[in-house]
Amino acid sequence: MTRVLGWLAALGLLAGVAAGFGYAPREAIQGNVQRIMYLHVPSVLTAYLAFGLVLLGSIAYLATRRPGWDRLAASAAEIGVLFTAITIVSGSIWGKPTWGTWWTWDARLTSTAILLLVYVGYLMLRGLVDDAEARGRYAAVVGILGAVNIPIVHFSVKWWRALHQPSTILGPGPSPIDPAIGLALLVNWIAFTLLFAYFLARRIEIARLEET
């Protein structure tokens, strides 16, 4: 099953690159640099999914104390950190030619950086505690508190004056995005979700082997 998921993810990523570079048109104002969106947006949506699973696993672990939930939370957090880092780096590279700067302390950028630091802290905390039960309990509390930042990241562009553009696909009302660009984004989003599922399945299996 995991192997099939891996192949589906690989095919999805190939389709995503073809859609982003071949099918989607050159954006009228930004030009080709807008194609970074097919990497940047699916990455942050995957990170939201990962940290949502950390929240789920953390609540379920505190309620049941079953180690499987802790393994889910820890594995999802690690992969979420990876995708958040990709989001920040790709956004920074996109920002230079469009905003004229690699970084600015804009509400969206700052809250995303805090999101990354919170979950890096979550992983560091896990490394510091030897007792599995205590580790799971402490990490679950951080996993639940850390999830408070997810809506802050998403709605920061609405709540504060920001340089970052508002949401175009998860915002209120119909999306103003061009259908071809929207389709390329959707293909990449699916590909990233498949890749996340593949990484998660493998990481959980490794966590299970480490405990035996």
Added chain:
Amino acid sequence: MPANWSYVLAAYGLAAVALFGYWRHLARRARALSARRGAPVSYRTPHRTPS
């Protein structure tokens, strides 16, 4: 707006390196754990010198 292909390549290149690197890390870790579990007992137990 200039083509800015270098920025696009940099973003996708770095992401590819990160994702491929993580995939390799998972594969190596899984192989190491499987080898440890599947290895003969003599590989896992400390070497005993004959008395």
